[in-house]
Amino acid sequence: MSALLDIAGYSLDYRTRAGTLRVLDAVNLRIARGEVLGLVGESGSGKSSLAWAIMRHLPGNAHEAGGAILLDGADLLRMRPREVAALRGRRIGMVFQDPSTALNPTLTLGRQISETLAHHRGMTRAQAWQASLEALRHVELRDPEALMRRYPHEVSGGEKQRVVIATAFAARPELIIFDEPTTALDVITGARILALFQRLRAETGVGGLYISHDLALVSQVADRIAVIRRGQIVEQAAARSLFVSPGAEYTKALIEAVPRPERRLVADLPGTQVLVSVEEIGVTYGRRQWFGRRQVAGNRGISLSVHAGEILGVVGESGSGKSTLARALTGLTPFEGTIVQGGRRITAPAQMDRAYRSQVQIVFQHPDSSLNPRQRIGEILARPLRLFGGSPAEVPRLLEQVRLPASYATRFPHELSGGEKQRVAIARASAARPALIICDEITAALDVSVQRAVVDLLLALRREHGTAYLFITHDLNLVRQVAHRLAVMHRGALVDLLAVDAVGGAQAHPYTRALLGATPAPFA
Amino acid sequence: MSARWFARRCLFIGYTLLVVSLLVFAITQALPADAAVTLLGENATPAALAALRLKLGLNDPVWLQYWHWLSALLRGDFGISMRTGQPVGPMMFSALARSLLVAGLALALMLAVAVPLGLVAALRRGGPLDLAAGLISYLGVSLPEFVTGTVLLLLLADHLHWLPATGYVPLLRNPLDSLRHLVLPVLTVSLVMVAHVSRMVRSEMIDVLHSDYVRAARLKGLPARTVLFRHALRNALLPVITVVALDVGYLLGGIIVVEEIFAIPGIGRELIVAIEMRDLPAIQAGALIMAGTYAVANFLADIAYALLDRRIRYD
Missing domain, CATH: 3.40.50.300 (P-loop containing nucleotide triphosphate hydrolases)
Structure with a gap:
């Protein structure tokens, strides 16, 4: 031929x-x-x-x-x-x-x-x-x-x-x-x-x-x-x-x-203590105008809670409001509703003080834009250490924790690969020893082999410190490997909140099943 | 572009002009000029001055004077010139028309030169033409128009005698002669604008040529000319509209200098004469008209932008 x-x-x-x-x-x-x-x-x-x-x-x-x-x-x-x-x-x-x-x-x-x-x-x-x-x-x-x-x-x-x-x-x-x-x-x-x-x-x-x-x-x-x-x-x-x-x-x-949902990477169960819970959180995007105000609902009426040591997967398509939830939880956007953490009720970003932030940290999707290109890695990591009562002397420990050589402290972000940069971002988030780290599509920009290494790192940190994760992703195969529960979002609303092994079950929301059906099963 | 947006923008222009009118009025109040003295001369008797002041309302409180001026303005009455005794409005508007002729021709010439220049510079990036265009642009930007105007005048009129040096001939009276008189001022004003705009077209064009959709258009197998003009240039020109609108601001300033050099009785020249003569109503009218022209130019640019780029919606 x-x-x-x-x-x-x-x-x-x-x-x-x-x-x-x-x-x-x-x-x-x-x-x-x-x-x-x-x-x-x-x-x-x-x-x-x-x-x-x-x-x-x-x-x-x-x-x-x-x-x-x-x-x-x-x-x-x-x-x-x-x-x-x-x-x-x-x-x-x-x-x-x-x-x-x-x-x-x-x-x-x-x-x-x-x-x-x-x-x-x-x-x-x-x-x-x-x-x-x-x-x-x-x-x-x-x-x-x-x-x-x-x-x-x-x-x-x-x-x-x-x-x-x-x-x-x-x-x-x-x-x-x-x-x-x-x-x-x-x-x-x-x-x-x-x-x-x-x-x-x-x-x-x-x-x-x-x-x-x-x-x-x-x-x-x-x-x-x-x-x-x-x-x-x-x-x-x-x-x-x-x-x-x-x-x-x-x-x-x-x-x-390649992430395979049937191959679980997490075996243990989360604790029973509630770390953070959100009650009826809503976010509206809009801008003030001369006459009246046009508003677009970003998120509405979302209630969920994260337990100690839990990995809560948040899935949904782009524009479904996953990242908006992360932004509300970190006070990056004004929100309606209440966030309850450590017995306190928070209703506005201004109430998120240092104590709150030491408990709830975030890692963003693109390390290129979340790491200051003009600061050395050492400075990037020393900042949160100083802020949350640590000492800059702990920088080597932080680097070692994310499996990076201590010599990286003197480097600039552009001298690192994408996966290494994301490790630095994780190290920065863990500097305060938070109980919860929000991971907003942190592996979306990485290759599969690097993705796997980053996920392994998160799981290792969890074993050592009992950190809980709010794991936001569009990759259903990946999240089914690690999450205990899944929150499924669609058009700004939470349509499903269920144990990870129930996603394919009869109780799952039709949208959840549609999402599962559309996800390419590896090697099927 | 909704009707609401349109109404809001018109309202905004009105508001801008109101603020400008306040500023203009405040500044003319602060000028060391006494309208009565200006009108009657230094040797007038105190009694005559006092009588005139009473007649002109100069003894009224400032806010009342402003109100009288403003309400007259709204009726289209800009006041009487202290210098000529004629209504200021028609005088200023016919001067504006002459200035707009120069400005319009300069804009047209600028676009006709700057767009192809920027385009070629982008296509032959780093080549001799790009470098030459860059050099000329930097010269154009860095030389003030009174220098370029004077040099052009000395060279083309005084030395080579190709063109008349100064003066203005109404377009309708003798079109050819009128245009001959306009060549030098138009050339001078457009030079600086050619400099920015061609650089802007160049850099936008370079960006657009690297965009995914231009690559996609090429790989669809479209002819190079279609890709260049339909897909690339059109998009590269969009941001240029904004720069041109901002340049109108420069144009209004630059034209004052150019009108002075080439003795064109435009609004800039009228304004200078008015200031020299302490002709308060003329100063006020001139400043307001210029501000209004600028506001309207930007308004038109916004509309043009929305018509060319359908992603932009004003609502």
């Missing part, structure tokens, strides 16, 4: 000030007609660079160091710009990671899809408009006529991604590159997009390169999977056999790190 895409011994360098960096090293990959190849790797592995190389859209400092990329036997590397232009969108389509940035904010959706059709299929404006309507209907979008006249900000993320997919398929390409097309979407929306992709694939017989960091997800869509690490393909195999009998050590480690 002749290959649709044949990447043979392809190497790519980036020339930087620090020297030449090899991002792809003698990569060999083949995609047969109608085949979908999954390309899995962690951040910086070179998976996106490979996509750019195929699309012939490399940055100025890229240098191709040998090899060939053959599309149907023709080497893309030897093509003139004009031939490449004739290829893009027409023979090789692309679906991007984040539909909200991949669409032009100032053009209507209809314009953006029909301009592509008009160009590639030589249609008039009116014909292209009609064909676009048909294409949008085909990706199961309701009321395409109205949608065509809307701007990207006026529709949901899922609808935007459907428009992007419709655009990619509309020119009937032979190959489509999917660059993490569901990462920026909610679990349920992402699952629907995947289903759509499966259907379109069956209908059109298009070949695909499906790039993702998510092994569980790729295992559902790809025929074969290639694992890439530091620019090298470490292994490729049929999707099923890769999980059953991974060959390379790296693949084994990667599979091992």
Whole structure:
């Protein structure tokens, strides 16, 4: 069988000030007609660079160091710009990671899809408009006529991604590159997009390169999977056999790190003492205006409590109010209702004094923005120590606690990796020896292997100090490994609060079950 | 853009003008000028002065004088010029029209030069044209308009005799001659604005060219020209509107200097004459009209922004 895409011994360098960096090293990959190849790797592995190389859209400092990329036997590397232009969108389509940035904010959706059709299929404006309507209907979008006249900000993320997919398929390409097309979407929306992709694939017989960091997800869509690490393909195999009998050590480690709900990481039960409880917490976002006031409800009527040593998972889609709850608990936003802690009733952020803060700490999602880039790690950690009655001399102890060398105290945040930075953030939160740490999507920006290490660290801290966690995440597989109870949020309301093993049960809220159903089960 | 927003903005402009009118009135009160002395001259008899003061209401309490002035303003009556004895309103507004002609042409010229210049500089980033544009821009920003105006005047009018040096010919009387007289002032005023705006277009364009949606448009296989103009430039120009609106503020200040150099009877020149002559009603009217022009320009910029970027909603 002749290959649709044949990447043979392809190497790519980036020339930087620090020297030449090899991002792809003698990569060999083949995609047969109608085949979908999954390309899995962690951040910086070179998976996106490979996509750019195929699309012939490399940055100025890229240098191709040998090899060939053959599309149907023709080497893309030897093509003139004009031939490449004739290829893009027409023979090789692309679906991007984040539909909200991949669409032009100032053009209507209809314009953006029909301009592509008009160009590639030589249609008039009116014909292209009609064909676009048909294409949008085909990706199961309701009321395409109205949608065509809307701007990207006026529709949901899922609808935007459907428009992007419709655009990619509309020119009937032979190959489509999917660059993490569901990462920026909610679990349920992402699952629907995947289903759509499966259907379109069956209908059109298009070949695909499906790039993702998510092994569980790729295992559902790809025929074969290639694992890439530091620019090298470490292994490729049929999707099923890769999980059953991974060959390379790296693949084994990667599979091992994928959260599996059935494999519990926490065995003991929490205490009975209530640490913090929130009663009827509500948050409204709004701004004062000259005449009247427009308000948007962020959260409403949420009541729950966290027990000593408990891990309470908070799950829900983006915009469901998970982070708003964290912001209310830490006084970062004004709230209604009451927070009860240590026998005190707190009704406003101003009442959260040092005693409260020493008990309730928070770790944010992005360590890059939560660590001051101009302070050394030592200073970052000494601050809370001084504030909560400790001594800066304890900085090495804090670092050791999060498994970082004491020498890191003199470093700046940018000298650390993402996982290391998150460890520093955890160390900072634990400096006051709090009873409760709120973890707001703290592993969302990390690779799976790093995620696992950070979770292990949290569990170790809990064993040593009995810390309780409010573990906010969108990753149901992960949270089911660690949490005792789950709080499920949907559109600002708490729809479910139940023991973790009851999520699939009959008592669970329909939304909870929908969320569970949409979560890709690893290797199923 | 709701009707409510529109009404609110109009109200806000009214409020701004009210505050400006208070300030202007307070400042003119504080000036060491006695309207009666200005009108009758230094040698007037004390009796005549006292009589005139009574007639002009200068003995009334300050708030009452303000109220009289303001209520006349609301009826469209800006008062009588002490210098010419003519109503100030028509005098100032026809001067404003002449200034707006210069300003409008300068804005048009500026956009016609700055946008392509910024675009090319962004596309050939770091190239000779980018560097040259950058150098010219910095010169343009750092040289005050009385220097550039004078240099242009000496070079193009005095030395090369290509253009008339000074003066103003009404557009309708002799369009060609009128435009010839306008070339130098328009050139001078637009130079500084070309400098900021082209730099702004350049940096916005560089950002937009690196955006995901421009990359997506390229990878959809659209022709380079479509990507550049439909997808990139349109978005790059949005923030430029704000800068242009702010530049109107500069324009109003710069035009005073330029009108003085090239002897154009615009509002700036009228204002200077009014100040020299202690012509209080003219000063008050001139200041108010300029503030109003600025407020309206910003209002128009907001509307333009909302029309071009549909994400912006005023409500």
